[in-house]
Amino acid sequence: MKLLVITQTVDLNDDVLGSFHVWLKELAKNCDSLLVICLRRGQFDLPANVKVLSLGKESGYSRLKYLKRFFKYLWQYRHDYDRVFVHMNPIYIILAGWWWRLSDKSVALWYTHRQVDLKLRIAAYFSNIIFTAAPESFRLKSKKIKVVGHGIDVESFKCGTPKSNQVFTILHIGRLTPIKNCDTLIIAAGFLKTILNQPFKVVFVGAAVTTSDQVYAGQLREQVKILGLEDIISFVGSVPNRLICDYYCQADLTVNLTPTGGIDKAVLESMAAGLPVLTSNQAFRDYFGIYADRLIFTLRDAKDLADKISTVIISDRAPIANYLQQVVKERSDVSSLINKIITLWL
Numbered sequence: 001m002k003l004l005v006i007t008q009t010v011d012l013n014d015d016v017l018g019s020f021h022v023w024l025k026e027l028a029k030n031c032d033s034l035l036v037i038c039l040r041r042g043q044f045d046l047p048a049n050v051k052v053l054s055l056g057k058e059s060g061y062s063r064l065k066y067l068k069r070f071f072k073y074l075w076q077y078r079h080d081y082d083r084v085f086v087h088m089n090p091i092y093i094i095l096a097g098w099w100w101r102l103s104d105k106s107v108a109l110w111y112t113h114r115q116v117d118l119k120l121r122i123a124a125y126f127s128n129i130i131f132t133a134a135p136e137s138f139r140l141k142s143k144k145i146k147v148v149g150h151g152i153d154v155e156s157f158k159c160g161t162p163k164s165n166q167v168f169t170i171l172h173i174g175r176l177t178p179i180k181n182c183d184t185l186i187i188a189a190g191f192l193k194t195i196l197n198q199p200f201k202v203v204f205v206g207a208a209v210t211t212s213d214q215v216y217a218g219q220l221r222e223q224v225k226i227l228g229l230e231d232i233i234s235f236v237g238s239v240p241n242r243l244i245c246d247y248y249c250q251a252d253l254t255v256n257l258t259p260t261g262g263i264d265k266a267v268l269e270s271m272a273a274g275l276p277v278l279t280s281n282q283a284f285r286d287y288f289g290i291y292a293d294r295l296i297f298t299l300r301d302a303k304d305l306a307d308k309i310s311t312v313i314i315s316d317r318a319p320i321a322n323y324l325q326q327v328v329k330e331r332s333d334v335s336s337l338i339n340k341i342i343t344l345w346l
Contacts (some may be wrong), residue, residue, distance in 0.1 A: 001346070003031045006079035008093045010052050011042025015207060016175070018241030019265060020087065022153045026049060026338040029084070035081050037073055039066065053077075057130060067095075081142070083345070085110065090123030097126025108345055112137035112262035112277065129345055136283045137262030146344050150263040151337030154329050157272035159249035168200040168313060171251035171275075173244065173266040174258075176208040176217040179255035181280070183223060187302035188309065190227045200232065205247050207238035248273035251311055256306070258283060259299055263287075263332075271328040275319040276312050278305065286325055291320050 005027065009017040022038035024046055028034045034050045037264040041054035053073050053176055055066040073097055084107045086092050093109060100107050109127040111120065116139045124130060124142055133150040134136035170189075173178050182204060189202050215234070224233045237246065248254070251298075254270040257280040263283055280299040285292045294311065298304045312320075 001031050001083060001342075002033045002081045003027060003035070003085060004077075005034065005036045005037065005085045006089065007038050007087040007225070008089060009040045009042070010036060010038045010044050010054075011045055012045065012340065013039065013240040013244050014243075017137050017241055021046075021242075022156075022176075022334050023087075023151065023338065030338065030342050032250070033080065035077055037070065058330075065310060070095065078103065081105070084108065086123075086127075087283060090119045093126050097123065101126060106345070108341070111346045114223070114259070114261040115239045116140055125327045128252065129267060131344075132160040133250050133263035133340055134283045136260050148337060148340045148344070150203075150265055150268055150332050151334035152265055152268050152272060152328075154272045154333060156332045157245050157248060157269050159245070159273055161249070162248055163252070168198060169251045169253075170200065170202045170208070170309065171247060171270075172202070172257070173247070173254065173269070174206045174256070174264075176220060177214050178207055178260060179298055180206075181218075181259075182220055183269035184225050184257050184300050184302050184305060185255055185306075186220060186227065186233060188306040189229055191230055191303060191306035192309060193232065195306070196235065196313070200313075202229075202233045203234045203236060203247065203251070204234070205239050205244065211244065234269065235291065244269065248275060251275060252317070253278065253309065255279070255305070255309070257300075257305075268328050268332050271324040272327045276317050276320045278308055278312070279322065280305075287324075287331070289323065289327065291323060 012018050012021050020211055021044060028047045028050050030062045036052045039055050040057035041052055044052060055069045067158060074273050082105060084105055087110045108129045109123055110131045112133045124140055127144060130144045131146050131148050138145055156190055172185055174181055208214040224230060248270060251253055254277045256264055257268050258264060258281050260282040265279050267279055267284060278295050278297055285296060288295045295310050
């Protein structure tokens with residue numbers, strides 16, 4: 001198989017999309033050749049059968065130049081691929097889906113997001129097959145949809161050394177953006193300060209990317225000051241995905257505050273690191289099994305979150321952590337995911 005992959009970023013140091021690098025490695029194992037077109041190219045370490053082409057965002061090119069390069073690459077390398085895998089960017093299928101259909105090239109879309117718009121509908125029409133992580137992460141109805149779970153490099157998140165930090169640490173991984181509901185965790189920390197008889201801290205790892213995100217991040221910091229939580233809550237900022245394991249391994253619990261939707265890889269990474277994880281995303285109920293009622297809290301309910309955190313603190317966390325670690329190994333290792341995709345697509 002000669003495969004073309006189109007994605008946003010190829011960069012080991014990217015805090016969000018650095019995790020896609022391991023997908024490319026696994027895909028390369030199943031291909032004679034792998035051609036990757038990305039909007040931005042940074043540091044990467046991929047097998048010899050992989051060629052990475054950038055549309056030039058790292059050089060500050062204009063959108064018009066991105067577009068010219070995109071069509072140039074499609075024409076220049078038209079004989080170097082027979083299948084197309086588009087990762088999370090329906091716009092590329094809108095731009096070239098007609099060409100791939102005329103060229104008889106099979107098109108697969110990977111999409112895990114609650115949003116449904118006209119772009120997604122058009123992309124779904126031109127796709128031959130659509131992969132998603134959970135039924136909740138692709139809201140269009142289509143016979144093309146294949147629910148395959150998510151994929152991470154499970155082994156890379158295992159913690160090899162005991163936690164050195166003595167203060168109970170609650171970790172949030174993800175962008176500082178309103179959809180992440182970070183303010184709910186801050187309010188919950190205020191409740192915990194009054195009911196816990198032990199010290200604890202909350203660490204936010206992630207950046208505010210857009211202008212609106214930066215406004216939201218400023219509101220979060222102001223909220224921390226108003227509640228008098230400066231000695232408890234810290235904001236680390238952006239961390240490359242390849243280094244994020246260090247933060248998991250120094251934490252006792254992670255919290256994910258997004259609404260029900262896709263299978264958030266931060267939850268899977270937490271499970272792989274052997275951490276209990278609390279989430280408001282009902283898509284994880286099946287993953288959490290017998291512990292679901294203890295680990296899923298009501299969306300934007302800070303009191304419910306605080307109560308569940310306090311329960312986890314006084315519980316024996318080892319059985320929960322071991323259970324979650326086994327589940328993620330069986331269901332969400334990247335090699336298994338890529339094998340599913342290849343098998344269903346071919």
